[in-house]
Each structure stands twice: as structure tokens, then as C-alpha cells.
Amino acid sequence: MKAAVLYHPGSPENFVLEDKPIPTPGAEQVLVKVKAFGLNRSELMTRKGLSPSVRFPRVLGIECVGEVEHDPAGKFKLGQKVAAFMGGMGRDFDGSYAEYAVLPHSLLYPFESQLSWEQLGAIPEMFQTVYGSLHLALKIKSGESLLIRGGTSSIGMLATQLAKNSGLTVLATTRKLDKKELLLRNGVDRVLIDDGSLAEKVKAIYPKGVEKVLELVGTSTLKDSLQCTAPGGMVCMTGMLSEQWSLTDFAPMEYIPATVHLTIYDSGQIRVGVQSFQQFIRDVEAGTIQLRISKLFSLLEIAAAHEFMESNSAGGKIVVVTED
Template structure:
């Protein structure tokens, strides 16, 4: 099989396309024919050597869609469409940057769909992250307000649509004024240009703050985002576009405003049910949710795909197909 392998941490050019034997599944595992996968910022950080405990060489990839090849238990039949994400995939063991991969059953979600693989490849981790952030971490309700910091990211674009469909007022941010109209067309009711001091802008328009903040920029913006929340409001840090894991000299009493809740969402710790994912796939097929794909690459083009992710100019999900 063909696989994209990285031997040492560094830039996109460190990927090598190799021929490797098709792996053999063990007990509790499936052999999966990978059809497509999305790129994720965590893979960029792993590639750069920022993920503690990851050993090289490694086949990266924390998500994929594909078809079951073999399941010794008989639970899954050959040809069953599946989605898989997280659970150590592409970090503790080889992931989806290959034509075939062996995966533990606990990270598998079966589904049915006639959507093309390049669309399905954008969905698993993006849906899991957005749905979990909004409904599990923030517990959004109709009539509330939501600030999405990092609105032009693939997560931000989907979050705006799902929040609007749920009846929330959505405020999205971007650093680029030319992205304003695209965010409004994507579901945002308001767009703010992020200059690093967003709380001043937001409080001028909404003095009491917003009910919820979905923080996608990460630790560099977190303190300012906390100032955007209303009393009793919540901030969920889900993304790390800034590529920085921690807050230096964190002092909770000074960092977190009184009566504002701070949480995180990590799809590696919480799983969304197969039923929720199947419903989401149906909504995409029906046109109720629009998936913004930045560009679709082939597996041989993994270097170019990572260069696009590095550039931070992709407005949407970057997808790789194996066929």
C-alpha cells in the first residue's frame, strides 16, 4: 500500500511517500480501506514536533472515512462505510495518511451515505468537534448569543451554521476585513475584525457581553475572550490556531473574570454517538448544512496539502483522497 510517512519533525517536505505492506488487524481491530481524510491543526503540530510522546517514524492522521476490509469478529461486514477519529490515531499508532490502516473498534462510527468521498472526508473530526463544543461543553440554547473567535477556520465556519440553525445569534471574527462578507453569507449575524483586543469592540456593541464564546485561536487570545462573556456566560477553548499549548504563569483569580465559566472540548475524551453523526450526514446531503472545502488533494500531494495548511489562507477544510 501507499503511505505518507514522516521520520523526523519539521516542515511539510519531511513527508515521504512509501510502499508498505498492508497491516494486519489484531483482536478488537478492523482493517480499513481509507478513502479520504481531512487535515487538522493537531497534525501540523505533531509534524512540527510539538506533540509530547509521539515517536517517529509515524503515519499521521487523526481521522478518516473509508470501508471495512476485514473484521474477524463479524460485527462489521466488508464494504461497510465507517468514519474514525482520535483515540490515539496518528499519534500513538499509525493513522490515516495511507491507503489502508488498522483501527480499534472503539473509535469507529458506521454510517450510510451516497455523498462523494471528498465531501465525507471533511466531516468526522469537524462535526465531532463542533457538535461537542456547542452542545456538550457550552450547552447552547435557542435565543442565546455566541461569539466564534477564529470564524474563518473550518471549525468556525461549521459552528456558525449549526449555531444559527439552533436559533442563536452568531458573532464571528476574522483578522481580514475582506472575509467579512463570506462570514455573513455563512450564517454570522455580525462580524468583528480581530485586532487582538476583541473585548473592547464587543463590549461597545454588547455591553453585557455574550452568553457563549467558542475560542478557536487558542491560549494567546483566551484571556481577552474571557472578557467577552457575560456574567454566568461560558467560554470553551477548542482550537489552537496559535499553535501554543499553555498559558504562561496562569493565575486563575486574575485570568478568569468572576462568574464566567471556562471549559475545553477535546474529541479524544468524549465521543459523539453514531446517531448524531448519521443525522449530520443527512443534513449535509439535504443541503441544510454547507461544507466549505478549501481544496482536495491526492495522497501523493500530502506535502502541498500541508503547505496550504501552514499558510493559514485556506478558507475551509483541506481534504485528501486516496484514490
Template sequence: MNAAVLYTAGGPGNFILENRPVPAAEPGQVLVKIHAFGLNRSEIMTRKGFSPDVHFPRILGIECVGEVADDPSGEYQNGQQVAAFMGHMGRHYDGSYAEYTVLPKEILIPFSSKLPWETLGALPEMFQTAYGSLHIALKIQRGETILIRGGTSSVGLLAAQLAKSAGLHVIATTRDEAKKTLLLANGADDVMIDNGKLYEQANANNTPGVDNVLELIGTTTIKDSLKCAAAGGRVCMTGMLSEKWSIENFDPMGYIPAAVNLTVYDSGQIRVADEHFRQFLLDIEDGMISPAIKRTFKLAEISEAHCFMENNTGAGKIVVLI
């Protein structure tokens, strides 16, 4: 099989496309023939060497969609469509930047769909992250308001559609005035141009605090986002588009306003139930949800795909087709 292998941390050019034997599945594992996978910002950080628990050489990739090629237990038949979700994939063991991979059965969801692989490849972590942040972490309710900071990211665009369909008033942010139309087309009721000081903007316009904030930029903006929440409001830090893991000299009493709740969502720790993902596929097939896909690449173009992801300014998921 062909695989993109990372032997040392560094730039996008460090990926080496090489031919490797197809791995064999052991009990509790499934051999998956990969058809597509989405790229994720966390993979940039791993590639750069910012994931201390990852040892090289490693085949990266925290998600994929494909078909079962071998299940020693016989539970899954060959050809069964499956989606793989984050669970140390591409970190503690080899991931999806390859034509085949061996995965533990517990991170797989079997499904049946006529959607093209290009669309399916964009979905596992994008759905898991957006849905989990909204419904598990924030526990959104109809009639509430939500501020989505980092709205033009793939997760931000999908979260806006899901929140709108759940009956929320959606405010989304972008740093680019030209992307306002994109946000409005993906479920946003209002758009704020993010200059790093949303709380000051809201105060200047006498805008009341929101019930929910989905923080996708990360540690560089979380303090300002917390101020945007009303008393009793909820803030979920999910994304790290800023590529910075931690806050220096973190002072909880100084950072978190009184009666505002701060939480996180991490699909590696808690999973959305399988039936929600299958319903999500049906909603796409019925035209109720339209996931934004920015561009597709081939496996041999993985270095170019990483350059594109690192340099672009959002507006959809990047998918690699095998």
C-alpha cells in the same frame, strides 16, 4: 500500500511516500481501506515535534473515512462505510496518511451515505469538534448569543451554521475584512474584525457580554475572549490555531472574570453520540448544512497540502483523497 511516513520531526518536506505491506487486523481491530481524510492543525504541531507522546517513525492522521476491508470479528461486512474519529490515531499508532490502516473498533462509526468521498472526508473531526463544543461543552440554548473566535476556520464556519440552526444569535470573527461576506453566508448575524482586542471593541460600542464564546485561536486570545462573556457566560477553548499549547504563569484569578465559566472540548476525551453524526450526514444531504471545503489534494501531495494548511488563512477544510 502507499503511505506517507514521518521519520523525523520538521517541515512538510520530511514526509516520505513509501510502499509498505498492508497491516493485518487483530481482535478488536478493523482494517479500513481509506478513501479520504481531512487535515488538522494538530497534525502540523505533531509534524513539528510539539507532541511529546508521539514517537517516530509514524504515519500521521487523526481521522478518515473509508470502507471496511477486514473485520476479524465479522461484525462489519467488507464494504461497510465507516468514519474514524480521534482516539490516539496517528499518535500512539499509525493513522490515515495511507491507503489502509488498522483501527480499534471503538473509534469507528458505521454509516451509509451517497455523499462524495471529498465531502465525507471533511466531516469526522470537523463535526465532532463543532457539535461537541456547542452542545456538550457550552450547552447552547435557543435565544442565546455566541461569539465564535476564529470564525473562518473549518470548525468556525460549521459551528456558525450549527449554532444558527439551533436558534442562536451568532457573532463571528475574522482578521480579514474581505472575509466578512463568507462569515455572513455561513450563519453569522454579525462579524467583528479581530485586532486581538475584541473586549475593547465591544466596550467602545456598548455591546453587552455574550452568553457563549467558542475560542478557536487558543492561548494567545483566551484572556480577551473571557472578558467578552457576560456573568454566568460560558467560554469553551477548543482550537489552537495559534499553535501554542500553554499559558505561561497562568493565574486563574487574574484570567477568569468572576462568574464566567471556562471549559474545553477535546474529541479525544469525549465523543458525540453516533446518531448525531448520522443525522448530520442526512442534514447535508437535505441541503440544511453546507460544510466548507477549501481544497483537495492527493496522498502523493501531502507535503504540499501541509504547506497550504500552514500558510493559508482558513475558509474551509482541506481534504486528501486516496
């Protein structure tokens, strides 16, 4: 099988495309024929060497969709369509940047769909992250106001749609004025140009602040996002587009405004159920949800795909298919 192996962290050119033996699944494992996968910023950070726990060589890739090739336990049928994400994929063990992957039973989501593999490849982690952030962490309700910081990211674009479908008023940010129309077409009510300081702009619209904030930029803007939030409101930090894991000199009493709640969503810790995943696929099939796929690459083009992701010009999910 072909696999993109990263022997040393660094630039996209560090990926080595090579032929490897098809792995054999052990107990509680399944061999999956990978059909497609989405790219994620965390993989970019790992490629750069910013994930201290990852050991090399490693096949990256924290999500995929494909078909069951072999399940020694017989839990999954041959050819069953499955999705997988997180749980150590591409970090603790080899992930989806390959034609085949050996994955634990616990990570697999069986599903049925007539969508193309490139469409399905955009869904697993993006859906889990958005649904979990909005419904499990922020507990959004109809009539609330939501600020999405990092609105043009694939997570931000999908979060806008799910929030609007749930009856929220959505404010979203971009650093580039030419992305304003993209956000408006996606359903955003108000677009804010992010210069790093939004609190004054938000409170010109909502004097007390917004009720909910989805923070996708990360630690570099988190303090300002907390200042955008109304008393009793909530901020969920989900993304790290700024590629910074931690805060220095964190003083909670000074950092977090009184009665404002700060939480996170991490699909590696809490997962959305299989039924919700299948329903989301049905919503995409019905046209209720529009997937924003920015660009499609083949596995052989993995270095170019990473270069495109790093350019921050996607405006949607980047998907890689394993077959040309």
C-alpha cells in the same frame, strides 16, 4: 499500500511517500481501506515536532472515512462504510495518511450515505468538534449570543451554521478584512476584525458581554475572550490555531472573571453518538448544512496539502483523497 511516513518532524518535505505492506488487524482491530481524510491543525503541530508524546517514524492522520476491508471479529461487514477519528490515531499508532489503516473497533462509526468520499472526508472530526463544543460543552440555547473566535476556520464556519440553525445570534472574528464577506455569506450576524483585543468591540454591541464564546485561536487570545463574556456566561476553548498548548504564569483568580465559566471540548475524551453523526450526514445530504471544502488534494500531494494548511488561506476544510 502507499503511505506518507514522517521519520523526523519538520517541514512538509519531511513526508516520505513509500510502499508498505498492508497491515494485519489484531484482536479488537479492523483493517480499513481509507478513502479520504480531512487535515487538522493538530497534525501540523505534530509534523513540526510540537506534540511531545508522539514518537517517530509515524503515519499521521487523526481522522478518516473508508470501507471495512477485514474484521477478524466479524463485527463489521466487508465494504461497510465507516468513519474514525482521534483515540490515538496518528499519534499513538499509525493513522490515516495511507491507503489502509488498522484501527480499534472502538473508534469506528458505521454510517450510510450517498455523498462523495471527498465530502465525507470533511466530516468526522469537524462535526464531532463542532457539535460537541456547542451542545455538550457550551450547551447553547435559542436566543443566546455566541462569539466564535477564529470564524474562518473550518470549525468556525461549521459552528456558525449549527449555531444559526439553533437560533443563536453569531458574532465571528477574522484577522483579515477581505474575509468579512465570506463570514457574512456563511450566516454570521456581525463580523469583528480581530487585532488581539476584542472585549471593547464586543461590549460596544453587548454591554455586559456575550453569553457564549467558542475559542478556536487558543491560549494567545483566551484571556481576552473571557473578558468578552457576560457574568454567568461560558467560554469553551476548543482550538489552538495559535499553536500554543499552554499558558505561563496562570493565576485563575486574576485570569477568569467572576462567575464566568471556562471549559474545553476534546473529542478524544467525550464523543458524540453514532446516531447524531448519521443525522448530521442526512442534514448535509438534504442541504440543511453546507460543507465548506476549501481544497482537495491526493495522498501523493500530502506535502502540498500541509503547505496550504500552513498558509492559513483555506477558508474551509482541506480534504485528501487516497485515489487520484
